[in-house]
Amino acid sequence: MKKNSAVTAQTKQNLLDAFWDLYCTTRIEKITIKEITKRAGYNRSTFYEYFTDVYDVLEQLENSLIAKLQELPIQQLSAPGDPFQLQALVNMYSQHSRYLMVLLGDHGDPAFQGKIKASMKPMIKEILVARGAKDGFELDYTLEYALSAMIGILSYWFNQENGPTIEKLMELLAELSSEGVMRKLM
Known part of the structure; x- marks a missing residue:
């Protein structure tokens, strides 16, 4: 089953926004995937569909x-x-x-x-x-x-x-x- 591209893009953007909110106040080495996914409202497996780690999000x-x-x-x-x-x-x-x-x-x-x-x-x-x-x-x-x-x-x-x-x-x-x-x- 193929995912809806608009939903996929929105999910990725939500994860990026959650990361960004954290990155604006926290050094990258202190940001965890758990914090990003909790803030964005997703689970860890969703994060890994788009990114390998927090450094990949920044990249x-x-x-x-x-x-x-x-x-x-x-x-x-x-x-x-x-x-x-x-x-x-x-x-x-x-x-x-x-x-x-x-x-x-x-x-x-x-x-x-x-x-x-x-x-x-x-x-x-x-x-x-x-x-x-x-x-x-x-x-x-x-x-x-x-x-x-x-x-x-x-x-x-x-x-x-x-x-x-x-x-x-x-x-x-x-x-x-x-x-x-x-x-x-x-």
Whole structure:
């Protein structure tokens, strides 16, 4: 007998939501399958139909966010005059801030930032090389620097109670991108 795909998707989402509720306040090594299934209202065998363990839940959640990043129209991420204009990334970040704030925060997965950069860097690099950028260590390090800065500033912004508007933040990022950090500070 084949299961209803809508019910299956909802069951998996309920388990993910229960995990997420726990992960927001508890380190992953302290989360148990029993807690997840109790919170979601299922038994352990249901959990194992979708996940192997709590780390698999986190991995699947992170992979779904990475997939959404890879769906972004990368051409919007790199306008010809400003290769690090990231309005599309900010929009995606805003839509999924519930997850990204925690995953990129102090109690999140330390490897997640690396996963984001590893998924985005080749796509942005390809566009920049197609536009005439020289492929070499300078481009690689510049992309690493820029992506680290963007992810860091977005994480910082989302965790501020009285942060600037998104428009002001984008304005600052554009200035930093065009003027350079040290010139902006001087």
